Amino acid sequence: MDVPPYAILVLTTIITVLWFLLKRSPQPPLPPGPRGLRIVGNLPFLKPNLHTYFRDLAQEYGPIFRLNLGSKLTVVVNTRSLAREILKEQDINFSNRDVPLTARAISYGGLDIVWLPYSTEWRMLRKVCVLKLLNRKMLDSFYALRRKEIRERTRFLYEKSQEKSAVNVGDQLFVTMMNLMTNMLWGSSVKAEEMKSVGTEFKGLVSDITRLLGEPNVSDFFPWLARFDLQGLVKQKRVYARELDAIFDGAIEKMPNLGSKDDGECKDFLQQLMKLKDQEANSEVPITINHVKAVLADMVIGGTDTSTNTIEFAMAELIKNQESMKRTQHEVDEVVGKDNIVEESHITKLPYIVAIMKETLRLYPTVPLLVPHRPAETTVVGGYTVPKDTKIFINVWSIQRDPNVWENPNEFHPERFLDKKSCDFHGTDYSFLPFGSGRRICAGLARPVPAIRQLKHLL
Numbered sequence: 001m002d003v004p005p006y007a008i009l010v011l012t013t014i015i016t017v018l019w020f021l022l023k024r025s026p027q028p029p030l031p032p033g034p035r036g037l038r039i040v041g042n043l044p045f046l047k048p049n050l051h052t053y054f055r056d057l058a059q060e061y062g063p064i065f066r067l068n069l070g071s072k073l074t075v076v077v078n079t080r081s082l083a084r085e086i087l088k089e090q091d092i093n094f095s096n097r098d099v100p101l102t103a104r105a106i107s108y109g110g111l112d113i114v115w116l117p118y119s120t121e122w123r124m125l126r127k128v129c130v131l132k133l134l135n136r137k138m139l140d141s142f143y144a145l146r147r148k149e150i151r152e153r154t155r156f157l158y159e160k161s162q163e164k165s166a167v168n169v170g171d172q173l174f175v176t177m178m179n180l181m182t183n184m185l186w187g188s189s190v191k192a193e194e195m196k197s198v199g200t201e202f203k204g205l206v207s208d209i210t211r212l213l214g215e216p217n218v219s220d221f222f223p224w225l226a227r228f229d230l231q232g233l234v235k236q237k238r239v240y241a242r243e244l245d246a247i248f249d250g251a252i253e254k255m256p257n258l259g260s261k262d263d264g265e266c267k268d269f270l271q272q273l274m275k276l277k278d279q280e281a282n283s284e285v286p287i288t289i290n291h292v293k294a295v296l297a298d299m300v301i302g303g304t305d306t307s308t309n310t311i312e313f314a315m316a317e318l319i320k321n322q323e324s325m326k327r328t329q330h331e332v333d334e335v336v337g338k339d340n341i342v343e344e345s346h347i348t349k350l351p352y353i354v355a356i357m358k359e360t361l362r363l364y365p366t367v368p369l370l371v372p373h374r375p376a377e378t379t380v381v382g383g384y385t386v387p388k389d390t391k392i393f394i395n396v397w398s399i400q401r402d403p404n405v406w407e408n409p410n411e412f413h414p415e416r417f418l419d420k421k422s423c424d425f426h427g428t429d430y431s432f433l434p435f436g437s438g439r440r441i442c443a444g445l446a447r448p449v450p451a452i453r454q455l456k457h458l459l
């Protein structure tokens with residue numbers, strides 16, 4: 001019997017379609033999560049301390065769960081293996097950011113290292129920051145300044161203690177950090193007498209900006225409401241952005257003409273960045289004046305509060321834990337001597353102080369959910385589908401207190417780090433991630449650690 005050609009064609013098509021359908025594995029489901037209300041989803045049920053609220057939800061829904069925050073799909077992961085999956089195995093896919101509107105307003109449209117998506121522009125800025133600004137040579141050149149600033153603050157605190165008058169230690173630390181930061185940013189460009197007024201203005205502004213960045217903005221959850229800016233947060237942020245911009249412009253105006261100096265002669269970050277801007281003007285990804293200002297803003301906003309909070313928590317824990325305090329004092333006396341002052345060169349010989357620093361960052365990570373990541377493509381994590389552009393929270397706070405990993409996880413016990421050499425600050429152990437891990441790990445990692453250690457044992 002002759003089979004007509006069209007029948008063969010139809011049969012082949014059916015077999016191909018069936019084969020394709022059977023071969024294709026079904027898409028795994030979205031992660032589980034609490035039911036929300038129509039339109040607003042889970043937004044009305046959020047609690048102020050998101051990291052503790054997310055830990056509680058993980059106990060009910062499992063280590064990876066989803067929330068619908070308005071129209072924004074959000075996924076939270078709460079274990080080290082899931083953090084590893086995102087930050088190591090799928091690092092490139094998860095290297096984009098979910099940018100809040102207020103952050104966009106303060107960073108020249110999201111033009112800084114923190115908020116730029118993973119791109120050639122981001123790689124270029126990050127390289128500039130790590131290799132040109134926060135390199136050993138540049139940081140060493142500020143050593144005398146750090147020493148002077150810290151000694152002055154220590155003397156001030158000592159005098160207050162002798163007078164038995166109360167001091168707000170957090171404020172004192174903030175001022176120290178800000179002085180160090182502004183000196184590194186433009187200390188050689190702006191004259192000392194002008195530095196003082198710029199500094200005071202700047203400190204107030206940075207506090208306001210940091211506070212506003214933490215406020216939840218309804219426009220982020222309902223993008224179609226963004227143009228109304230119902231809470232006025234973006235409007236307020238734009239006012240701060242203009243003030244910040246005027247301060248940067250003022251510092252740039254006061255800069256000496258660098259002529260054809262090479263990198264070695266740049267004495268602060270501003271000079272270095274302006275030099276690079278001129279050198280890279282014709283490159284494929286040029287550095288613009290807005291890039292320069294956005295990087296300066298990153299340094300001061302990303303670097304001041306984080307460092308200050310960590311030292312404050314460490315000091316509070318030491319006051320509460322007299323055993324740890326005695327052991328710290330003993331170590332300093334042994335290594336430095338009772339009548340000498342701690343220098344940065346002593347740090348490698350003070351393992352207990354390093355352990356205190358780690359234990360403080362374990363219990364009180366200053367960015368407890370990291371800066372939200374965002375996948376460039378739909379993917380699978382922990383057996384669940386995570387769609388493209390989902391907002392990802394990595395609950396470092398909960399991972400660093402996981403009772404399956406840490407013994408007595410809520411106790412301050414620096415000794416645990418003395419034998420745990422694998423736990424460094426570089427995010428290689430996924431149970432300890434205070435600076436994140438992978439491509440978007442903290443760009444200031446070179447700077448905060450020595451600064452904090454130095455301050456802490458001097459205080």
Ligand code: HEM
Binds near residue numbers: 366370
């Ligand atoms: C104790 C001090 C500090 C802590 C705990 C800390 C922590 C962090 C964390 C957790 C992230 C986000 C990582 C992620 O999303 O995966 C981050 C990002 C960042 N930090 Fe820090 N930080 C500190 C100090 C600093 C300092 C001093 C600077 C600058 C001088 C700085 C600059 C940055 C920048 C630019 C980013 C964005 C990196 C990127 O997205 O590529 N940080 N930091």
